[in-house]
Amino acid sequence: MSAATEHRAGFVAIGGRTNVGKSTLLNLLIGQKVAAVTPRPQTTRRRILGIRSDPDAQFLFIDTPGIHESRRTMNQRMVQTARRALGDGEVLLAVIEAGPRLRGEDRELLAELRAMDRPLVVALNKIDLMPRAHMLPILEDIQRAAPEAEIVPVSGKTGENVAELLATIRTRLPKSPSLMPEDDYTDQTERMIAEEVIREKIFLVTRQEVPFSTAVVVERFIDEPERKLKTIGARIIVDREAHKGILIGAGGRTLKEIGTAARIELEKLLGSKMFLEMHVSVDRDWTKNPRKLSEYGL
Numbered sequence: 062m063s064a065a066t067e068h069r070a071g072f073v074a075i076g077g078r079t080n081v082g083k084s085t086l087l088n089l090l091i092g093q094k095v096a097a098v099t100p101r102p103q104t105t106r107r108r109i110l111g112i113r114s115d116p117d118a119q120f121l122f123i124d125t126p127g128i129h130e131s132r133r134t135m136n137q138r139m140v141q142t143a144r145r146a147l148g149d150g151e152v153l154l155a156v157i158e159a160g161p162r163l164r165g166e167d168r169e170l171l172a173e174l175r176a177m178d179r180p181l182v183v184a185l186n187k188i189d190l191m192p193r194a195h196m197l198p199i200l201e202d203i204q205r206a207a208p209e210a211e212i213v214p215v216s217g218k219t220g221e222n223v224a225e226l227l228a229t230i231r232t233r234l235p236k237s238p239s240l241m242p243e244d245d246y247t248d249q250t251e252r253m254i255a256e257e258v259i260r261e262k263i264f265l266v267t268r269q270e271v272p273f274s275t276a277v278v279v280e281r282f283i284d285e286p287e288r289k290l291k292t293i294g295a296r297i298i299v300d301r302e303a304h305k306g307i308l309i310g311a312g313g314r315t316l317k318e319i320g321t322a323a324r325i326e327l328e329k330l331l332g333s334k335m336f337l338e339m340h341v342s343v344d345r346d347w348t349k350n351p352r353k354l355s356e357y358g359l
């Protein structure tokens with residue numbers, strides 16, 4: 062192999078404020094849905110590895126919860142998880158949402174990532190929402206805030222410039238053979254993917270506080286390949302009695318809507334018929350209890 066095509070591989074940690082499109086990019090970059098994506102902030106709660114194996118490179122992308130300020134125990138845990146995961150990146154991919162100018166929080170994030178002293182690539186995401194001509198000021202702001210970083214404007218929605226983003230990241234990866242089996246695309250088990258998808262549907266269907274204090278734990282996962290059937294038993298945990306009623310809805314309608322949406326998507330993702338059972342239980346104030354946070358996947 063010539064130097065240009067010499068194989069490269071390594072960890073690429075994706076960091077950024079909440080809701081900027083980190084998980085959207087992860088799913089797009091690996092061509093598989095492994096991370097929940099919703100229009101609401103604080104969707105991602107744990108570190109998720111997504112693997113892309115090309116002939117000349119293997120990218121081990123680490124999706125992280127969004128960095129944000131909060132005094133809630135659960136949110137602090139999420140931000141701690143994010144910072145730790147970012148520490149494992151050999152290349153850092155900062156995701157910033159396109160806007161008129163660079164925001165204060167993004168400036169802080171860039172400073173934090175620069176201080177880690179790894180190759181830094183900045184994806185200016187959601188450029189489909191902004192006319193090209195208006196992008197110059199924010200591009201200049203980023204350039205000034207992180208002079209050594211490579212900036213790639215992209216859209217996780219249309220896929221625009223994503224090939225260029227990959228090429229840019231590739232040149233910054235260490236020369237190395239693949240580090241993981243090339244058929245793998247994630248470290249998430251089917252159980253974890255089921256939890257993530259159910260939680261995503263809860264975020265999409267319920268309002269206000271409910272999704273932010275709800276967790277999903279798959280307690281039963283039975284795979285019967287000869288019947289092409291997977292049976293999933295999931296517990297949905299809420300932290301207040303009032304939320305239980307909201308989640309279930311009148312006549313069980315809300316829970317049914319969540320279940321149907323999750324089942325349809327999981328059948329597609331896991332390639333088999335799915336029997337999905339869910340029940341809702343109250344675990345008072347679990348979001349404030351560090352031990353419970355771990356138990357519920359944070």
Ligand SMILES: Nc1nc2c(ncn2[C@@H]2O[C@H](COP(=O)(O)OP(=O)(O)OP(=O)(O)O)[C@@H](O)[C@H]2O)c(=O)[nH]1
Nearest residue numbers: 079080081082083084085100103104105127217218
């Ligand atoms: N228009 C547009 N929307 C996008 C783009 N990328 C992501 N989105 C939307 O932005 C919202 C947030 O996307 P996520 O991928 O969940 O963002 P995230 O950074 O992972 O968010 P957290 O995990 O909550 O921190 C979703 O509604 C996405 O569909 C984009 O390039 N263009």
Ligand SMILES: [Mg+2]
Nearest residue numbers: 083084104105
């Ligand atoms: Mg996310």
